Amino acid sequence: MAKKTIAYIDAIREALREEMARDPKVIIMGEDVGLGQGAFTVTKGLYQEFGKDRVIDTPISEESIIGACVGLAMAGFRPVAEIMFNPFMALVMDPLINHAACYRYVSGGQVKVPMVIRTLVCQGRGAGHDHAPFYASWFMHIPCLRVIVPSTPYDAKGLLKTAIRDDYPCIFYEHIDFYPRKPNLGEIPEEEYLIPFGEADIKREGSDVTVVAILTGVKASLSAAEKLEKEEGISVEVIDPRTLAPLDKQTILNSVKKTGRLVVVETDFKTAGVGAEIAAMVVEEALEYLDAPVKRVATKDIPISFTNEKYILPDEQAIVKAVKELVLK
Amino acid sequence: MLEFKLLAMKKLNNYHPKSKVRVKNKNLIGGFNMEKEILIKIYQNIVLLRKLDEKLIELFTAGKLPGWIHPYVGQEAVVAGISPHVRKEDFFCATHRGRAFHVVKGTPLRSFVAELLGKKTGVNKGRAGEMHITNWEVYSTSSGIVGATFPMAVGFGLACKLEGGDRIVFCTFGDGASNRGTFHESLNMASVWKLPIVFICENNLYAQFTPSRLTTAVSDIAQRASAYNMPSKIVDGMDPIAVYEAVGEAVERARKREGPTLVECKTYRYHGHFYGDKWETYRSPEEVEAWKKRDPTVTFKERLLKEGVLTESLVKEIEGRIDSQIEDALKFAFESPEPSLEDIYEDL
Incomplete structure (x- = not known):
């Protein structure tokens, strides 16, 4: 092709x-x-x-x-x-x-x-x-x-x-x-193609922790995964759901069943956000596979201002920190 | 308040002097510049809408009608006056006081009444109820959100324009809806894009429980059209012929692709916003009685009888036919099944 x-x-x-x-x-x-x-x-x-x-x-x-x-x-x-x-x-x-x-x-x-x-x-x-x-x-x-x-x-x-x-x-x-x-x-x-809704894409395969990330969170998670692999020997799986509704629950659940750990990365506000829904879904359907609590990396619950984004938006360091807390604790 | 309302009525008589000259010729009937068929259609619709609402109120009072009911009683001349102009393919936006429009547009009484009773055989499978009926076989829709249909009408108008032909949009609304931001946004769009929309305001002087004069900067909603460079007309909404004529001009403009028009019909609801509200707290019984003296089921019938369009026996025949249609629809609706648990997963 x-x-x-x-x-x-x-x-x-x-x-x-x-x-x-x-x-x-x-x-x-x-x-x-x-x-x-x-x-x-x-x-x-x-x-x-x-x-x-x-x-x-x-x-x-x-x-x-x-x-x-x-x-x-x-x-x-x-x-x-x-x-x-x-x-x-x-x-x-x-x-x-x-x-x-x-x-x-x-x-x-x-x-x-x-x-x-x-x-x-x-x-x-x-x-x-x-x-x-x-x-x-x-x-x-x-x-x-x-x-x-x-x-x-x-x-x-x-x-x-x-x-x-x-x-x-x-x-x-x-x-x-x-x-x-x-x-x-x-x-x-070159030729025409369509992507069906509700099909997540595994952007990187891994075995220690599942990171579900969207939009800019995907690139940041991939870069964090590389660093974690190199520096800590942690193997991170990065999943991009691509559509939040409908949500490809199965791909996320399969990954969590394999890794036992979940971090959700997104830049919506944390409370009742995208991460909250994905975390709740995993807890509801695969609690017995979880070896650690679910982590949400999201925007702090503070209105975004002209100057505060560097303090409240999640970044690569926040992802690294969340993964380390889950895997190395 | 009563004084204010009577003044409004007096003003109306100036808009439509009874001395209007009417042409007579062999195709036309009596003192009307209209065909007999059309006059009878208007009368039949007035009777149908009145009888239907009275029946529904009876059921509601007896606890046999679920939900709420927003009676149209008193305002029938508006929809009946519009009705001869409406074609099956035209789009029609109704309001929460909207039952009348769907019936006139061509929704069968059986599936209509079944919908109001929440039955599976209803036009929307019992999911819509009285405020939310959509019958896309005849392109009529409605919304429970006051003012929400203005932008939908713009969308329908764009569709008519893009398709070509002479299909048009009727958008009815109340005086209260003209205070929504969507009124401003959508009438501006309709005018800028010369969309084939007839905006028909049923000004019944109250937005739910609040008199318009307390909330609205103009007493004539039609005045607002000038802000959109849109022609407008004010008519007596208790006179179906006045409505028919003014809407007719607007319809012609729309079909010729000359742009939208706003027609304001001064009218009145005899009951509360919904049936059973305490309307005595916000308006006087004298005011209601004064408007009832101009009731279209009486005044229009008398006019038609006087002009020889109707005869007593024809009146009796029409009333009998409508009574049995309503009875038939009620029987069908009551005998219909309710939606089942499995049904809730359909159409997802």
């Missing part, structure tokens, strides 16, 4: 372009997505290629953008909305939670609401409390939503294409650290 090298940001654009070319019902809408090329140039060129009716520049009206996507989706279209920063999702909760997520079920299967919301995690840039945080557990909590967290160009393209074709509302997270091209190159097949 022929392969090519692509940057994360270009992989996302390629997924959008391919799906728009394949299906005339795919519509992009959001603030600055057309003429403005997207706030971070993700949608560059699509307005010129597909026209203003399919790449729709909207007013600053987040709630109505997502509400309009619900209408479009019920009417048979497949809208892909851009919500510029993750915390802006607070503005779209009614159409998303009370409508998009529920209408298929409460209508008795009469309608489907296929839509994707692409949103950006902008941590580590001093963007502040209303631009920086990563909120994923909000949406894991809601039945019938898909929560997608790709950490490589390969995962980003394959999962975005699947999301656009999926019949449920999907929240698709991108991270600002993935946008610069040079550090975010990866191989993908």
Whole structure:
């Protein structure tokens, strides 16, 4: 199978372009997505290629953008909305939670609401409390939503294409650290491919401890794993679930049954976060295999400020520390 | 408060003077510039909506109807006046006071009443209840969240525009919904994108238990349309012909792809926000009685009888037919099974 090298940001654009070319019902809408090329140039060129009716520049009206996507989706279209920063999702909760997520079920299967919301995690840039945080557990909590967290160009393209074709509302997270091209190159097949939801990827095999990590946590965990192997002789298995809803419980459980130890790495706030759910799931289903308590490496429960990210966001050292505490105690 | 309401009614008479000149020709009937068929359709819908709600209230009071009920009694002239303009393929956004819309749009009475009773044979398998019905066979939907259907209407409007043709969107809402942020966002979008949407405000002067004058900066919701460069009209919502005519103009604009319109219908609900609320605490019995004097089931019937559109025997026939339709639907609904435990896993 022929392969090519692509940057994360270009992989996302390629997924959008391919799906728009394949299906005339795919519509992009959001603030600055057309003429403005997207706030971070993700949608560059699509307005010129597909026209203003399919790449729709909207007013600053987040709630109505997502509400309009619900209408479009019920009417048979497949809208892909851009919500510029993750915390802006607070503005779209009614159409998303009370409508998009529920209408298929409460209508008795009469309608489907296929839509994707692409949103950006902008941590580590001093963007502040209303631009920086990563909120994923909000949406894991809601039945019938898909929560997608790709950490490589390969995962980003394959999962975005699947999301656009999926019949449920999907929240698709991108991270600002993935946008610069040079550090975010990866191989993908030349030909079309899709990645099914609910299939975790074992990014590194190991036998002493399982680290479940998402987004920027994956790279940090892989680097921590290398260091731990070299310096302490600890063998770390790193699993990237890639989709939090649906969650590939089996791959995580199989790994924990092998290693007996679990660390969850994510940059959502710690309390009632992604790690809390994964830890609870493992405790519920595989307690007898655990040789040590579960560790959660996450953002401290303090509002993110202009300057405090270096103190509250988890980093590689935090992962190393958590693993050592579990294995060497 | 009563004085305020009476003033509002007086103002209405100025919007629609009774002296309006009406053209007569062989295709048209009596003093109406309308076809007989349409007039009878409007009348039938008024009777159907009134009788249906009265029956539901009777069941609710007897403890036979689960959930809550938000009666439409008093406001029938609005939906009945809209009804002749609505095609099967048009999108229709209803409100929590929305039962009437789905029936008029074409939802069969049987599956409709079964839904209200929470039965498996209901239009939404008993999952929606009175506030959340969606019947996608006729493209009608609703929401229990006040103001949530504005952006959905924008989405439907975009779909109509992208598809081509002359399909349009009807979006009904109450005066209270016009204070939601979605009203501002969505009417702006609809106007900027020239979407084929008819926004119909049923201004019944109260948002749940609170009089609009305490919460709303304008007494006419239609005034707000000017902020979106959108044409608007105010009509007497107790007069189905006034509603029919104003909505007709808006529908024509929408089908011709000339953009959205806001039609405000001044109307009134005789019962509380939900049946059984203590409406005496926020409005006077005199006020309710004053509006009841303009009841469309009486005034419109009298007009049609006077103009020879209806006869006493036709009235009797229509009422009898509707009574037996409702009875049939109730029988079907009561005999239908409730959703089972296995059913909860369907459509996931």
